[in-house]
Amino acid sequence: xxxxxxxxxxxxxxxxxxxxxxxxxxxxxxxxxxxxxxxxxxxxxxxxxxxxxxxxxxxxxxxxxxxxxxxxxxxxxxxxxxxxxxxxxxxxxxxxxxxxxxxxxxxxxxxxxxxxxxxxxxxxxxxxxxxxxxxxxxxxxxxxxxxxxxxxxxxxxxxxxxxxxxxxxxxxxxxx
Numbered sequence: 477x478x479x480x481x482x483x484x485x486x487x488x489x490x491x492x493x494x495x496x497x498x499x500x501x502x503x504x505x506x507x508x509x510x511x512x513x514x515x516x517x518x519x520x521x522x523x524x525x526x527x528x529x530x531x532x533x534x535x536x537x538x539x540x541x542x543x544x545x546x547x548x549x550x551x552x553x554x555x556x557x558x559x560x561x562x563x564x565x566x567x568x569x570x571x572x573x574x575x576x577x578x579x580x581x582x583x584x585x586x587x588x589x590x591x592x593x594x595x596x597x598x599x600x601x602x603x604x605x606x607x608x609x610x611x612x613x614x615x616x617x618x619x620x621x622x623x624x625x626x627x628x629x630x631x632x633x634x635x636x637x638x639x640x641x642x643x644x645x646x647x648x649x650x651x652x
Contacts, residue, residue: 549598551601552598552601552602556597556601558600559594559598562593562594563594566594569640570586570590572644573586573643576648578643578647585643589635589636589640592636593633596628597629599628600628603621604625
C-alpha cells in the first residue's frame with residue numbers, strides 16, 4: 477500500500493469512517509458493541525474512498541485532468557437551480573458592465589466577484605453530492621456542513637452584490 481493510502485486510512489480512522497485493524501490480542505479497535513453495525517457500514521465506505529483516491533492518484537495526462545475538471549463543473553451545475561440563478565445574474569452583470577463601459581480595474585473586481593460566487597456554488601454542490609454519498613439518513617453533522625456551505629455561498633453572493641452596486645450603481649444613477 478502506498479504512503480498516501482496509509483495516510484488517508486489513518487485520517488479516515490481518526491474521523492471514525494474506518495476501523496483500525498485487529499490488534500495483537502485479537503480485539504478490534506474503536507468499535508463498541510452498540511455501534512458495530514454502523515461501523516461496519518462506515519468501514520466499507522472508508523475502504524471505498526481509499527480505493528477511489530488510489531485510483532485517482534494514477535498518472536493522468538493534462539488533457540484528462542482538464543476533461544475531468546470540466547466534467548466536474550458540469551456535474552456541479554446540473555440540477556442546481558441556485559447555480560442557474562447566479563449564472564444568469566453573472567451574464568446580466570457582464571452585459572451591464574459592457575454597456576456602461578466600466579474601466580479595467582472595475583472589470584477585474586466584477587469578474588473576481590462572479591468567479592467567487594460560482595466557485596462557492598460548485599463547492600456547495602460538491603459537499604451536497606458527498607453528503608448524499610455518505611448517507612441518505614438524517615445526520616446532524618452533515619446538516620450543519622451543508623448549512624455552512626450554503627452560508628459561504630450567501631456571504632460570497634452578498635459581498636459580490638455590494639461590490640457590484642458600488643461599481644455599477646453610480647453609473648446607473650447618472651443615467652437617471
